[in-house]
Amino acid sequence: MTPGGLLFRLAGAANPLRTTDDWRGPAGRNADIAARGFLMAQGLGEDGLRLADIGLNANKLASYSMINVWRTLILFRQDAALGPPGGVRGGAQLLTDALAGATSGLRLGNAVSAIETTASHVEVTLADRSRVRAPHAICTLPFSVLRRIPVAGTPLAQRAAIDAMPYTQIAHVYFEPASRYWETDGLPPDTWTDGPLERVFAVRDRETGQPNGLLLAWLNGDGAAWIRGKSDSAIAEVIARELPKARPAAQGPVRVVRTVRWTDENPLAGGAYMHYAPGQVAAWSDSLSAPAGRLHFAGEHLSRLATGMEGALESADAAIATILSLRPGKMP
Ligand SMILES: Cc1cc2nc3c(=O)[nH]c(=O)nc-3n(C[C@H](O)[C@H](O)[C@H](O)COP(=O)(O)OP(=O)(O)OC[C@H]3O[C@@H](n4cnc5c(N)ncnc54)[C@H](O)[C@@H]3O)c2cc1C
Structure with missing residues (x-):
């Protein structure tokens, strides 16, 4: 195990x-x-x-x-x-890309910088200082992001959760080692360590399932803190020093190909996904999804029956049903 x-x-x-x-x-x-x-x-x-x-x-x-x-x-x-797990051929992002493709009027690359609720509408200010106004709005920002954005107007019943909900810190470092050392040391390509690289997984070819030569260091929680502020080349030096401690055959320089930070360093994420700390469910469950006037909330952090991507969809369904019930006949 x-x-x-x-x-x-x-x-x-x-x-x-x-x-x-x-x-x-x-x-x-x-x-x-x-x-x-x-x-x-x-x-x-x-x-x-x-x-x-x-x-x-x-x-x-x-x-x-x-x-x-x-x-x-x-x-x-x-x-x-329901049977064995399925997958999205080509990667799960194709699913959300398809949802986005079926939607018109998306404005991308223009982050929300402020939200204001009033008795008659919600107004959202974007990074380019333009404003969008609507009779109702659904905010699907993770709480790890929303806690950094001012929300004026109706007080938020879930303010404590917005400020304190824990988000799992994850960093993915994709790197190319100097050699395919797992082919020479006779051990599997994946490595579980008790050092700063935590877990190192082989990236596998989608068709053949064989390692394609790239490795992924998967850093979680407190273990992701050491890469904060570090460049890819500084991270590569740490990998080149640490990896041979667990796999002596892994000598030589490594090249970091890509680092993905789902951490508080990333203002568009703040973390990968939420979880509850002890005591939070009972303290927050009544207020978590409560609308603030005309501002409604959705996202995986508000799911009830599912978690992850299904949880995000479930919570969006609930928020839309609430708005439709407030505006009968007004929306398609
Ligand atoms: C490494 C990893 C592995 C995962 N594995 C699984 C899995 O196996 N199964 C599963 O079901 N789920 C998995 N998840 C979780 C899943 O991705 C999330 O539950 C899901 O994406 C949540 O959807 P959401 O719409 O609530 O939030 P998000 O998908 O986080 O969407 C929030 C959006 O808001 C945008 N945003 C941020 N700031 C602003 C701003 N200021 N203005 C405008 N937009 C902004 C972000 O760019 C993002 O697009 C994984 C997540 C990660 C990171």
């Missing part, structure tokens, strides 16, 4: 949730404990906790509620009942 599988394996045997909506009710309140405490109660010591923390797809075990894990496991079970 990889270190990342441990938490899910142990949690699977103890899931107090039964349905996709249970996490918001009484069962969820019992489930709202830190993942670190849960693993300690299962007998994991400090060494095991440190490895599980590196494999965690969140910031850290201590601030990660088990609600996130148990909720995901319910969704995995639901998905498994």
Whole structure:
């Protein structure tokens, strides 16, 4: 088992949730404990906790509620009942590109810099200082972005969540090593480390499934902090120094091809996706999706039944239904 599988394996045997909506009710309140405490109660010591923390797809075990894990496991079970997972040929972004292509009037490359709600409309100011006014608006900015944007007018009931909702910090560093060292040291190309490179995965050819020579260092949570402010060449130096500690055959310079930062360094993201810290679900669940007058909210952070991309769609559906109910016959 990889270190990342441990938490899910142990949690699977103890899931107090039964349905996709249970996490918001009484069962969820019992489930709202830190993942670190849960693993300690299962007998994991400090060494095991440190490895599980590196494999965690969140910031850290201590601030990660088990609600996130148990909720995901319910969704995995639901998905498994539908058959093997599918994929979007050519990459999942083609799906959102197709949605965007079916929409007219999109204004891209012009970030929202301020929002104002009034009794009659919502006005959004863009980076080029132009303004857009509408009777209602749906704000789908992640809270990690919205917390940096002034919202004037009606007070936001979910202000505490906007300011404090944790977003998983992820950095992806794609790099080319000096050699295909996994072909000479007899080990698999993927490496789980307890060093700053955390996890190193081979990028595989879509058709053949074989490693194409590029590697991806996947840094999560606190482990993504060291690349803050670093250039690709500075990151390459760290990789060239650290990788041989885990894989002695990986000698020589590396070339960083691309770094993607879903971190607080990136003002359009602030993080990759949200999760709840212990105590937040009960404190926030009533106010999380509440409209502020004519300003409505959607996005994966407001999902109820699903998470991720499906969660984003689910929450948008709910926001649109609310606006339609306020404006019967006014919208297509
Ligand atoms: C590495 C990674 C792996 C993932 N894996 C999965 C997976 O396997 N399955 C899954 O379901 N989900 C996955 N997700 C999560 C999924 O991408 C999100 O849940 C989903 O994109 C959320 O949709 P959203 O519309 O709520 O927010 P986003 O997709 O984050 O959209 C927010 C948009 O707002 C834009 N924006 C930011 N600031 C401004 C501004 N000031 N003005 C205007 N626009 C702005 C951003 O550019 C972005 O386009 C993954 C995410 C990452 C980063």
